[in-house]
Amino acid sequence: MSVRSAIVLAAGEGKRLRPLTRHRPKPMLPAGTKPILEHVFDELVAAGIEELTVVVGYGRSAVQSHFGPSYRDVPIEYVVQEHQLGSGHALAVAASTVEERTLVVNGDQLVDRKIVGDVISTHETDPDAVATLGVIGHDDLAEYGGAIVDADGTVSEIVENPTDDRTYRLNAGVYALEAEAVEAMTGVEPTAGEFSLIDGLEALVDERTVRAAASEGIWIDATYPWDLLEVAETLFETGTVTGSVASSARVHGTATVVEPAVVGPDCVINAGAVVGPNVCLGQNVTVGSNATVRRSVVDADSRIGANATAIDCVTGRGVRIGPGSAVVGGPGDVRVDSTVHRDERLGALIADRTRDEGGVTYAPGTIVGAEATINAGATVRGSVDSETEVR
Amino acid sequence: MCGIVGYVGVDGGADALEVLLNGLSTLEYRGYDSAGVALANASLSVHKSEGELSELRSTLPEESLRGERTGIGHTRWSTHGPPSDANAHPHTDAEGRVAVVHNGIVENYQELRDELTDAGVSFDSETDTEVVPHLIASHLETGDDPERAFRRAIDRLEGSYAIAAVVAGGDEIFAARNESPLVVGVGDDGHYLASDVPAFIDHTDRVIYVDDGEFVRLSATGRRITDADGEVVEKPVETVDWDAEDTGKSGYDHYMLKEIHEQPTALRQCLRGRVDELAGEITLEDLDGLEHDGPIQFVACGTSYHAAVHAATICRERGMRANAYVASEYAADRIPVDGETLVVGVTQSGETADTLRALREAKRSGARTLAVTNTVGSSVTRVCDDTLYIRAGPEIGVAATKTFASQQIALTLLAGQLNGGLSYDAIEALRSVPDQVQTVLDTSDAKAVAEELVGSDAFLFIGRGLAYPVALEGALKFKEITYEHAEGFAAGELKHGPLALVTDETPVFAVVTGDGETARKTISNIKEVEARDAPVVVVTDGRSEAERYADYVLEIPATDDVGAAVVANVQLQLVSYWVANLMGRSIDKPRNLAKSVTVE
Numbered sequence: 005m006s007v008r009s010a011i012v013l014a015a016g017e018g019k020r021l022r023p024l025t026r027h028r029p030k031p032m033l034p035a036g037t038k039p040i041l042e043h044v045f046d047e048l049v050a051a052g053i054e055e056l057t058v059v060v061g062y063g064r065s066a067v068q069s070h071f072g073p074s075y076r077d078v079p080i081e082y083v084v085q086e087h088q089l090g091s092g093h094a095l096a097v098a099a100s101t102v103e104e105r106t107l108v109v110n111g112d113q114l115v116d117r118k119i120v121g122d123v124i125s126t127h128e129t130d131p132d133a134v135a136t137l138g139v140i141g142h143d144d145l146a147e148y149g150g151a152i153v154d155a156d157g158t159v160s161e162i163v164e165n166p167t168d169d170r171t172y173r174l175n176a177g178v179y180a181l182e183a184e185a186v187e188a189m190t191g192v193e194p195t196a197g198e199f200s201l202i203d204g205l206e207a208l209v210d211e212r213t214v215r216a217a218a219s220e221g222i223w224i225d226a227t228y229p230w231d232l233l234e235v236a237e238t239l240f241e242t243g244t245v246t247g248s249v250a251s252s253a254r255v256h257g258t259a260t261v262v263e264p265a266v267v268g269p270d271c272v273i274n275a276g277a278v279v280g281p282n283v284c285l286g287q288n289v290t291v292g293s294n295a296t297v298r299r300s301v302v303d304a305d306s307r308i309g310a311n312a313t314a315i316d317c318v319t320g321r322g323v324r325i326g327p328g329s330a331v332v333g334g335p336g337d338v339r340v341d342s343t344v345h346r347d348e349r350l351g352a353l354i355a356d357r358t359r360d361e362g363g364v365t366y367a368p369g370t371i372v373g374a375e376a377t378i379n380a381g382a383t384v385r386g387s388v389d390s391e392t393e394v395r
Numbered sequence: 396m397c398g399i400v401g402y403v404g405v406d407g408g409a410d411a412l413e414v415l416l417n418g419l420s421t422l423e424y425r426g427y428d429s430a431g432v433a434l435a436n437a438s439l440s441v442h443k444s445e446g447e448l449s450e451l452r453s454t455l456p457e458e459s460l461r462g463e464r465t466g467i468g469h470t471r472w473s474t475h476g477p478p479s480d481a482n483a484h485p486h487t488d489a490e491g492r493v494a495v496v497h498n499g500i501v502e503n504y505q506e507l508r509d510e511l512t513d514a515g516v517s518f519d520s521e522t523d524t525e526v527v528p529h530l531i532a533s534h535l536e537t538g539d540d541p542e543r544a545f546r547r548a549i550d551r552l553e554g555s556y557a558i559a560a561v562v563a564g565g566d567e568i569f570a571a572r573n574e575s576p577l578v579v580g581v582g583d584d585g586h587y588l589a590s591d592v593p594a595f596i597d598h599t600d601r602v603i604y605v606d607d608g609e610f611v612r613l614s615a616t617g618r619r620i621t622d623a624d625g626e627v628v629e630k631p632v633e634t635v636d637w638d639a640e641d642t643g644k645s646g647y648d649h650y651m652l653k654e655i656h657e658q659p660t661a662l663r664q665c666l667r668g669r670v671d672e673l674a675g676e677i678t679l680e681d682l683d684g685l686e687h688d689g690p691i692q693f694v695a696c697g698t699s700y701h702a703a704v705h706a707a708t709i710c711r712e713r714g715m716r717a718n719a720y721v722a723s724e725y726a727a728d729r730i731p732v733d734g735e736t737l738v739v740g741v742t743q744s745g746e747t748a749d750t751l752r753a754l755r756e757a758k759r760s761g762a763r764t765l766a767v768t769n770t771v772g773s774s775v776t777r778v779c780d781d782t783l784y785i786r787a788g789p790e791i792g793v794a795a796t797k798t799f800a801s802q803q804i805a806l807t808l809l810a811g812q813l814n815g816g817l818s819y820d821a822i823e824a825l826r827s828v829p830d831q832v833q834t835v836l837d838t839s840d841a842k843a844v845a846e847e848l849v850g851s852d853a854f855l856f857i858g859r860g861l862a863y864p865v866a867l868e869g870a871l872k873f874k875e876i877t878y879e880h881a882e883g884f885a886a887g888e889l890k891h892g893p894l895a896l897v898t899d900e901t902p903v904f905a906v907v908t909g910d911g912e913t914a915r916k917t918i919s920n921i922k923e924v925e926a927r928d929a930p931v932v933v934v935t936d937g938r939s940e941a942e943r944y945a946d947y948v949l950e951i952p953a954t955d956d957v958g959a960a961v962v963a964n965v966q967l968q969l970v971s972y973w974v975a976n977l978m979g980r981s982i983d984k985p986r987n988l989a990k991s992v993t994v995e
Contacts, residue, residue, distance in 0.1 A: 027837040060646060065836065069656040073643030082646025254673045270663065270826070272672045288663065288826060290672065305830035322830040357834060357952075 007107055007124045007180055010053045011098045013201075014041055014111030015061030015085040023355035023373040023390055024229050024320050028066035031111040033226065034303055035235050036245040037266045037284045040226070041067065041111045043244075045075045048109065051120040054078060057101050058111070059094045061085040091201035096190035102183055108201075110177035114235070116244070118221030119176050126157075126217035127180035133215040134185040135208055139173035140223050147227055149175035149202060153216040162206045173216065176223045179205075185212070229371075230338065230350040232301050232318050236284050240264040247280075250287075259291075274310070292327060299333075300351075309362060316351035320374060323354045326362030336368025339387050355390065397472050397484075397498040398422030399577070400594045401559045401568045404464040404585030405615040409598065412460045414587070415468035418594035420448055423984070427470035428478035433485040433494035434466040435561040441494055443469075443483035464585070464615065465566045467559045469496035472989045475504070476521030486525045488532030489516065495531070495560045497524040498590055499575040499748075500994050502554035527558060535562070542612055545569040546625070549610070555748060555994065557590055570611040576746045576774055579603040579611060579618065581632055586613040592635055593789075603630045604772050633772065649982045651792035651876070655968050656836055659829040661787040661797040662961075665804050666825060675819045679812050681783050687763075687813045689735035691717040693806075694725050694753040696992065698795040698871060699741040702802035704864040705960060706739070709810045722749040723995065726756050734761040737813075741806070742766070743790065743798045745773020748995045754778050767805060769798050783809055792983050793990045794875045796968050799868060803961050804828065824955040828962065831952045835965045844932055844947045845973030851930075852900040854879060855893065856967070857886040857920060860913045861960040862906035869904060869967035876975040876982050886920040899928035904967065906934045907941040908951070908959035914939040921945075932970075934963045 018030025025033070031041035045056065056075065060067045060082050067082075074080055085097045095108060107123070109115065119138045127136035137159060139151050145165070150172030152161040166172050181189070188211075189204030208214055222242055226235050239245040247264040249255060253271040261267060262280030268287040273279055276294040285291070286303045292310035300317040308314055309326045315333030317325075325331070334349035352366035360378035367383065373390030382394050400418035402411050415432045430451045431443025440460060444450045448470070469484035476482040485494040501507070504523035507530065512518070516529045527548055534544035541562040549558065555574035561567070570577060570588055580587030582599035588611070589595050592602060605611055605620065609628060612619045620628050647653035670677050679685075691710055693703035703719035710717030720730060722740070732738065738757035742750045745768040754764050755778060766779035769787050776782045787801035804825065811817035817825070848854075854873055858866035863885050870883035884893050886905070897903065903924045907917045921944045925931055933945040936953040949966040951959065975982050 064646065065656050068646040068653070069660065071645070072657075073645045079643075080645070084646065252667050254671060256673055270667060272826075274673065288829065290823075290826070305827065305833075322827075322834065356837075357830075 006052070006128060007105055008053065009055035009057065009104075010048050010107035010109055011057045011059065011095065011102070012041070012044060012048070012109050012111040013059050013091055013094045014067055015059045015064070015094050016088050016091070016112065017062040018112055020227060021229050023371070024318075024353070025063070026320075026356055026374045026390065028063040029061075029112070030226075032063065032066045032070065033232060034284065034286060034301055035114055035224070035226070035232070036239045036301075037268045037286050039070065040114060042070075043114050044109060044111055045071070047115060047117040047120055048107070049076050049078055050117040051124065053107065056080045057083060057098050059083050059085050059098050061088050061094070090198040092190060092199040092204050095186065095201055095204070096199075099186050099190050102186050105180060105182050106186070108179040108181055113177055114222070114224040115176055115178055116222040119178055119219040119223060122219040122221065123178050123180050123217040126215060130213075130215050132213045134182045134188075134212045135205070136180040136215040136217050137205070138176040138178035138219055139216045140176050140219055140221065142174035142223075145172050145174055148225070151175050151216060153218070157216055157218075159209050159214040159216050162202060162209055164202055173218065174223070176219070188212070228340075228345070229318060229353050230348055233299060233316060233349070236301050237282050237299070240282060268304070286321070314351070316349055318350070318353045320354065320356035320358075322357040324359040325354070326360045326364060326380065328362050329360050329364040329366070331366045332368065334368050336370075338369040338371065340371070397590070398427065398470040398594065399467070399496050399498055399557055399559055399588065399590040400469075401467040401570070401588035401613070402465070402585060402595075403566060403568050403613050403615050406464070408464060408584035408615065410461060411463040411466040412455075412457065414595070414598065415466050416448070416452065417597065418589060419468050419470050421593045421596075422470055422589075422591060423448060427472050427989075429471045429480070429483035430469065431471075431483045431485050431496075432466055432468040433487075433496075433561055434460055434463040435494070435563060435565065436463060436465070437564055439487065439491055439494050439561065439563045441485055441487055441491070443485065444480050445478045445483060465561060465568065467494065467496050467561055467568060467588075475500070475523045481520045482522050484524060486520060486522065486528050488528040490532065492535065492563045493528040493531045493560060495524060495528045495558060497527060498557045499555035499573075501526060501552050501556065503552070507551060527552070528560070531560060531562075541565055541567070542569060545571075546610060559588055566614060568611075568613045570605070570613070572605045572609055573607050574748065574751065574774070577605040577611070579605060579613065579620075581618070585615045586618055588613060596635070600635050601632050602635050603632055605630075606777065635772070648976075649792065649972075651794055651796060651982050652972055654790055654792050654797045655965065655972065657788065658797045658800045658965065659833045659836070661801050662804055662829045662832065664786040664788070665801045666829075669808055670817075670822045670825055672819065672822050672826060675816070675822060677808050677811050677817055677822070679783060679808060682765075682781055682809075682812060685765075685781060685812065687737045689716075689737060691715055691813070692730060692732070692736060692738045692757070692762075693717065693719040693741060694722040694738060694750055694757075695719070695741035696722050696747055696749050698799050698868060699743060699747070699750070699802060701864040701868040701871065702799055702806055703739075703741045704867065705803050705861060706741070706806035706810060708861055708864070709807055709957070710813070713810060713814055715810070715814060720753070722747070722753040725753040732757050732760040732762045734763075736762040737765060738762045739765045739767060739809070740775055740779060741768075741802060742775050743769045743795055743802075744990065745770040745775040747775075747992055749992070751775060751778055752995055767802065767809065769801070793985055793988050794872055794971075794982070796872075799964065800832070800961050803957070803964075807957050821955065821957070824958050827954060828958045831954055831958060831962045832965050834952050835962055835969075838950070839966060839969050840947075840949060841966055841969035842973045844949065845970055845977060847947065848902045848930065848932070849974050849977045851902050852880075852898065853896060854881040854902055854904065855896065855924075855929075856881065856883040856904045856906075857889055857917065858883075858906035859886045859917045861956045862908060862913075862917070862963065865906050865960050865964045865967065866904070868964055869906070869971070872968055872971040873974070875988060876971055876980055876985050877978055878980060878986070879974070886917045889920050890923055894923060894927070897924050897927045897929045899930070902930040902932060904932045904934065904970070905941065906963045906967075907939055908936045908963060909956065910938040914941065917941070918944065934966045
């Protein structure tokens with residue numbers, strides 16, 4: 005019996021991605037020009053999955069309206085997790101739809117079909133395994149989940165954010181599970197009100213055979229919002245995304261698109277503008293005359309004014325960068341709450357529907373919240389809260 | 396509205412009962428009050444009942460009906476006689492040799508009924524349809540073969556109809572159409588027949604659109620379509636692009652809420668390739684440079700009429716002589732029409748009988764006609780000289796939402812196309828509308844407002860200029876799905892009568908956008924109701940001081956008049972939805988209503 009169905013976990017906000025997650029969950033943030041979740045679906049469909057169950061919660065209408073009732077002819081069932089009590093709880097919410105073995109995949113990290121395929125084929129060759137988890141080699145596991153894998157390929161231990169110097173493989177968040185494993189993993193008591201999938205997995209590793217599928221596939225995670233720039237670069241480098249200009253986009257004869265760059269549907273690039281390299285313009289983005297956009301992810305419906313500069317810039321949806329404004333590029337220190345991230349390669353991060361009136365200068369590493377207004381000629385630095393006005 | 400489905404399958408083909416019941420369930424969204432099926436072999440098995448499809452299912456002796464290959468089915472929305480088992484279709488003759496399903500109205504049924512009654516026929520129902528099986532039976536008795544008997548019966552009918560019939564002992568379906576939609580599906584396992592493509596789209600996407608005055612004879616492997624004179628008509632088999640999955644609710648509780656959330660996408664589709672901000676041009680590919688400087692008459696019904704009022708207002712602002720008419724009144728009104736006139740019919744389904752009738756009349760008077768519709772291949776596209784599609788995608792909720800927004804935008808583009816194009820600013824504003832609608836969907840306080848105001852005595856909606864049709868549509872949506880009393884008025888009309896309705900139990904929704912004279916005058920009208928203690932809800936972009944007089948504010952992004960009309964309406968859609976939801980109404984299938992109204 006092969007694995008035909010997948011449960012995709014897409015209910016969590018991803019708080020570290022604020023302020024971009026104001027109205028949508030992390031899986032709907034752009035990796036290139038498509039939501040992270042759409043990449044995940046692409047890879048699952050390519051790996052032969054015929055049924056998708058998506059657990060939605062925070063900002064769920066963003067997911068439901070984007071994908072509708074099916075994706076590339078694969079039907080999608082939406083299961084609502086009303087309160088986000090962790091990934092284990094999310095799986096429990098979807099568990100009633102599980103009748104046979106299934107894949108479980110994180111919807112907020114990019115995995116390729118190779119990892120998915122390796123997990124499926126490894127699981128199918130070991131009748132003793134109740135669960136198989138995809139693992140990859142990775143340099144820095146401090147932010148992620150690690151697995152100790154024995155010589156025979158079984159998982160002997162699961163450790164979150166490991167700091168000791170044992171040899172860990174990174175847990176890629178792709179699991180093949182027998183129905184009984186789902187049952188065992190969702191029967192665990194929550195710790196501190198949150199109920200992680202990892203708690204269930206740890207319990208399973210102690211009692212049953214859990215296999216690791218070592219893979220050379222691509223795995224990418226955006227931990228912080230400015231990581232979206234690196235994600236886009238990686239997608240270009242690995243050939244996952246190739247440069248393209250949508251047929252419904254309009255590019256003026258004197259404008260230049262420097263490869264690699266993606267220009268989405270309905271975009272307009274005015275005379276003399278230079279877009280690229282490493283630029284992703286979501287749908288219906290407008291770039292004004294003689295503007296420069298380089299190494300940036302510009303989300304849908306945003307407008308970059310005439311003569312503006314946007315370098316190392318991440319925008320949410322419907323952002324207005326006014327005429328002559330300058331996002332001059334990183335590196336800079338990025339301040340999030342009380343933490344300072346030194347020398348990040350970020351020009352500015354500007355969240356949904358913030359509008360600058362023009363002639364605004366953004367110091368490297370600036371973060372502007374959603375629906376803020378920046379008056380003409382202002383200089384912004386550090387972090388600006390949502391819905392504020394900067395004079 | 397009534398739905399028809401039929402199937403005649405090859406040996407080893409699909410189970411007819413299953414095809415019919417599934418087909419009827421996909422037509423449920425059109426609204427109905429009773430349903431029935433007839434399966435044919437040596438004899439006929441007819442089963443029908445009042446109420447939901449589940450009622451019919453529960454009364455069916457399903458086991459004994461399995462394995463049949465030929466049948467017809469129907470969902471009925473009452474026009475003649477109340478919903479009842481007897482009035483449900485199919486109808487049969489006295490001996491049960493002929494079963495008939497019918498959409499539309501037989502206008503001369505009383506005359507035919509009297510004639511049959513005089514000949515000794517007794518009737519079981521109060522419907523107009525029942526004359527048809529009796530007529531067919533009377534011709535069978537005189538020795539006609541079934542096809543000839545069917546044709547002779549249909550020839551006697553006046554009015555609008557899509558009719559399908561089966562005869563005992565045969566494995567064929569006979570059908571005919573006049574001013575009511577009918578489509579044949581060509582499958583590998585037989586032939587399908589329906590009033591609407593979704594009824595058989597699970598089985599085949601190859602279709603033949605039947606035209607007015609044509610007759611259809613279907614067997615498992617053969618089909619013959621003939622005109623009124625009996626001459627064979629060669630009809631193209633077209634492939635329809637309609638994803639059956641498109642009709643799921645995608646995790647929303649109701650189709651209506653799903654469709655409200657689909658509006659940004661629908662509007663992008665409507666605008667795609669039609670506005671060019673680089674060149675400052677609009678191109679409506681379907682209309683190929685059509686320009687017009689004569690009078691323009693928009694005809695439409697219900698929500699589409701409100702879009703027509705929007706369109707006529709914009710045309711007049713641009714100096715064109717334009718008016719909007721309720722289609723059912725259009726003919727009665729004797730509006731002057733001539734060869735210089737452009738008559739624009741606005742109909743989501745493309746099958747609205749009142750609108751089709753108005754367009755046919757206009758055409759007879761020599762007018763140029765243009766259809767603005769959501770449905771490719773629908774009747775209106777064949778009646779009119781030109782067609783502009785609004786590209787909103789399938790809409791299942793009976794209360795129109797996304798199709799209204801797409802009509803507003805498509806008609807704005809049409810107004811631009813007809814004289815002189817649109818300005819750069821107007822094009823930029825149009826391109827921003829999808830995101831502004833998304834902003835409202837992301838941030839709306841409509842649910843909280845609904846919770847405060849549910850249970851009020853009545854709900855009034857006012858607006859001026861382009862906000863006037865929004866007020867009308869806001870009230871229509873509200874009454875459609877909440878069943879509460881709601882009325883929309885031109886803001887200035889309030890003091891000429893409706894103000895007598897205003898109390899502290901009648902919330903007034905005022906749409907106020909911009910900061911010009913229009914806004915200032917509407918604010919004066921708000922003060923009139925505020926002075927009478929009515930709770931005031933303003934839908935505003937915050938550019939005027941309207942908020943000062945409001946008890947509740949529903950905010951929209953600042954934009955131009957056209958964008959504001961689209962976006963403000965979304966707030967009112969959400970208020971209606973949440974009030975109806977709190978009241979536990981049947982939101983997707985409101986009582987007494989039908990999705991596309993194919994009778995006049």
